[in-house]
Amino acid sequence: MLGLATGPICLASCGPVVLPWMLVQPRGVRVHARQLSIFLAARLAGYLLFAALIWFAGLAISRSWTGRSWVFGSVQVALAAGLLIYAVAWPHAGCAFRHTHRNRLVHIGAPPDPRPRPTGAAALGFLTGINLCPPFLVAGVRAAQLPSLPAALLFFAVFFVGTAVWFTPFLSLGVVRRTPSFLTVARLAAVLLACWYGFSGASLLIEKAIYG
Amino acid sequence: MASPALARPRTPAPPFRSIGRSILLTLPMALWALLMFTPSFQQHGRNSHIGAVAVILFMTTLFFLMMRTGKTYRWRRYFFVALGFLFPVGFIAALVALRGTMSIPIERMVSGDTPFCFMVTPMLLIPAAFTRTVIFPGSILPTASNPHSIAIMIGIWSAMTLVVGKAWCSYICFFGGIEEGFAAFPKHMKIRRLDPRLRLVPWAILLFVVVLSAALFEPVYCMWLCPFKTVTEYPAVHSVETAIQMGIFITLFAGLVVVLPFLTKKRTQCAYFCPFGAFQSLFNKINLFEIRFDREKCVDCTLCRTACPTQALSAESIRDGKTLLNCMKCGACVDSCKKDAAVWHLKGTKVALKPERARLLFLYGAWAMATMFGGSILANSVATMIGFLPFK
Incomplete structure (x- = not known):
C-alpha cells in the first residue's frame, strides 16, 4: 500500500532519468518492455541492497546518518555520468538515421546494432534504486523497525511492486515515432538533466566536504 | 554615370486601402480600446487617465496603419517593443512601492x-x-x-x-x-x-x-x-x-x-x-489561423526566411507551402514577400483565396487581446513614468 500510495512521487523522482533514457531507445513496445524490465529488475536489486543495509544499521541510517549526503551526492554524480553516456557516447539507434541515405546504408563496415544494450538500463535502474527519494526513506524507516532481515527484504520487495505499477505508462513511449529531431530533443534533454544531476550531486559533496 | 534603372525616379507604393475604408475598419478596435480603458477613467488619478488616453491613441493609430498599408509586422513591432521595454518599468515600480526592493x-x-x-x-x-x-x-x-x-x-x-x-x-x-x-x-x-x-x-x-x-x-x-x-x-x-x-x-x-x-x-x-x-x-x-505559401507565386527568393525572427521557415516547409510549428504569426514573412506568395490563411478554406479576409479576422482577435492585456500594462507604465517627472 505504501508503494502504491507513494508511486506518483517515485515516478516523479525517477522520471528525470527514465523519460529521456526511454525516449532515446528505438521505437517498439517490445524493446521498451525489455528495457524497462531490466531497469526495474536492477532497481529491485538496489532496493534489496538498501533494505539489507538499513536493517543491519537500524534506524540511524535513514534518520541522522551523517553519510547520507555522501551517498546521495555520489549517486547523483553517477546518474549524471550514466545519462551523459546515453546522450552523447552510446551508439544508439539514432546513428542509424545518420548512416542512412536514400534508404541505403552509406557507411563502411558493419551497421550499428539497433538493439540497446542491457548494461545501461541495469546501471540506471540500480542507481535510481539506491537514490534516496522521500518515499524510499519512509519505507526505510519502516523496514528498519522490522524484527528480521527476510521481513525487511520482503517489505522492500512488496514496496517495489507497488511503485513499479506506476512505471507501466512508460511503455506507451514505444509507439511514438522516432525522427531525427525527436532523438535530438531527447538527447539534449538527457544532457541537461545530466548537468542538473552533476551540479546537484557535486554541490552536496562539496557542501559535505566543507561543512562536514 | 548612373544606369537607367538607377536613374529612374522611384514611385512610392500606392496605399493598400483608402483612408475612409481604413478608418471604418479601425472603428471597432477604437471602440474596443475605449471600452477596455473605461474603468481607468472612473477609478484612478490623472496620471492613469493620461496613460489610458495615450495607449488608446497609440493602439488605434497602429491598427489604422495596419489597415491602410496592409503591413502587419512593421506596425505591430512598435507596440511589441514598447510593451517589452515599458513592462519592467511599471512592474519594478510596483514591486519597490510594495516591498521596497x-x-x-x-x-x-x-x-x-x-x-x-x-x-x-x-x-x-x-x-x-x-x-x-x-x-x-x-x-x-x-x-x-x-x-x-x-x-x-x-x-x-x-x-x-x-x-x-x-x-x-x-x-x-x-x-x-x-x-x-x-x-x-x-x-x-x-x-x-x-x-x-x-x-x-x-x-x-x-x-x-x-x-x-x-x-x-x-x-x-x-x-x-x-x-x-x-x-x-x-x-x-x-x-x-x-x-x-x-x-x-x-x-x-x-x-x-x-x-x-x-x-x-x-x-x-x-x-x-x-x-x-x-x-x-x-x-x-x-488554432484557426496560419501563414501559408502560394507555390505558384513563390520564386524561392528566401526573403521570408531571412525576415523570420524565429527561424520558423525552412526550405522544405516553404516547398510544402507551410510554416514550421513554431511560427508565431508575427507577419514578417508576409510583409517581406514581394510576390504576395506568403499569405494569411484561415484553416478549412482554400489557400490564397481571400488572404486579406483571413488577416483581418486574425488581427481583430489578436489586436483586441493585445489592447486588453498589453495595453493595460502600457497604460500603467506610462502613468508610472509620468509620476517620476519632476513637474506636476
Whole structure:
C-alpha cells in the first residue's frame, strides 16, 4: 500500500532519468518492455541492497546518518555520468538515421546494432534504486523497525511492486515515432538533466566536504 | 554615370486601402480600446487617465496603419517593443512601492505573494495532475497583496491561446518585446548562419523543466533558467546557491536577450531557448489561423526566411507551402514577400483565396487581446513614468 500510495512521487523522482533514457531507445513496445524490465529488475536489486543495509544499521541510517549526503551526492554524480553516456557516447539507434541515405546504408563496415544494450538500463535502474527519494526513506524507516532481515527484504520487495505499477505508462513511449529531431530533443534533454544531476550531486559533496 | 534603372525616379507604393475604408475598419478596435480603458477613467488619478488616453491613441493609430498599408509586422513591432521595454518599468515600480526592493524574500514566497507568470504553466501540469498540488509560491485566487493570482493568469492565458495560438508570443508576451527591440537596432545581421537544429533546443528545455519540476516540486525554470528575472523580480541573494541563480539569470539575459538579438536580428531567446514558446507551439495545431505559401507565386527568393525572427521557415516547409510549428504569426514573412506568395490563411478554406479576409479576422482577435492585456500594462507604465517627472 505504501508503494502504491507513494508511486506518483517515485515516478516523479525517477522520471528525470527514465523519460529521456526511454525516449532515446528505438521505437517498439517490445524493446521498451525489455528495457524497462531490466531497469526495474536492477532497481529491485538496489532496493534489496538498501533494505539489507538499513536493517543491519537500524534506524540511524535513514534518520541522522551523517553519510547520507555522501551517498546521495555520489549517486547523483553517477546518474549524471550514466545519462551523459546515453546522450552523447552510446551508439544508439539514432546513428542509424545518420548512416542512412536514400534508404541505403552509406557507411563502411558493419551497421550499428539497433538493439540497446542491457548494461545501461541495469546501471540506471540500480542507481535510481539506491537514490534516496522521500518515499524510499519512509519505507526505510519502516523496514528498519522490522524484527528480521527476510521481513525487511520482503517489505522492500512488496514496496517495489507497488511503485513499479506506476512505471507501466512508460511503455506507451514505444509507439511514438522516432525522427531525427525527436532523438535530438531527447538527447539534449538527457544532457541537461545530466548537468542538473552533476551540479546537484557535486554541490552536496562539496557542501559535505566543507561543512562536514 | 548612373544606369537607367538607377536613374529612374522611384514611385512610392500606392496605399493598400483608402483612408475612409481604413478608418471604418479601425472603428471597432477604437471602440474596443475605449471600452477596455473605461474603468481607468472612473477609478484612478490623472496620471492613469493620461496613460489610458495615450495607449488608446497609440493602439488605434497602429491598427489604422495596419489597415491602410496592409503591413502587419512593421506596425505591430512598435507596440511589441514598447510593451517589452515599458513592462519592467511599471512592474519594478510596483514591486519597490510594495516591498521596497526588486528581490522577493522567502517569507513572501511562503505567504503566497509571488505574482504568477504564465511561463510557469507547463511546469504545473504533472504535479497538479498526480498530486493536486500547485508548485508555485503564489495564491490561487487574487488577494489584496497579490492581485496577479494563478487562476486569473491561467484563465487569461487559456482564453488568449484559444484565440491566437502561438501568436501569444508576438502579441501578448511582454518578455519577447525586449529582444525584438534589440534585434531592431542594427541595420544588418552580424551573424548570418545559424544552425537550424538550434530550433530543437526549446523542446529539450521544455522536457527538462517539466520533468525536473515534477521531481523537485518547484518551478525549475523560474528558480534557475529565467533570463527575465534580471528585469522583473528574483529570489533575494543570501547564499551561494542564490548567487549562482542570479549569475545564470544575468548571463542568459545578456546573451540571449541583448547581445545575440543584436548580432543576428533574430529573437534568439524565443527561438532557441524559451520552453514556454515550445509549449505554446503545440496550440498552433488547434488554432484557426496560419501563414501559408502560394507555390505558384513563390520564386524561392528566401526573403521570408531571412525576415523570420524565429527561424520558423525552412526550405522544405516553404516547398510544402507551410510554416514550421513554431511560427508565431508575427507577419514578417508576409510583409517581406514581394510576390504576395506568403499569405494569411484561415484553416478549412482554400489557400490564397481571400488572404486579406483571413488577416483581418486574425488581427481583430489578436489586436483586441493585445489592447486588453498589453495595453493595460502600457497604460500603467506610462502613468508610472509620468509620476517620476519632476513637474506636476
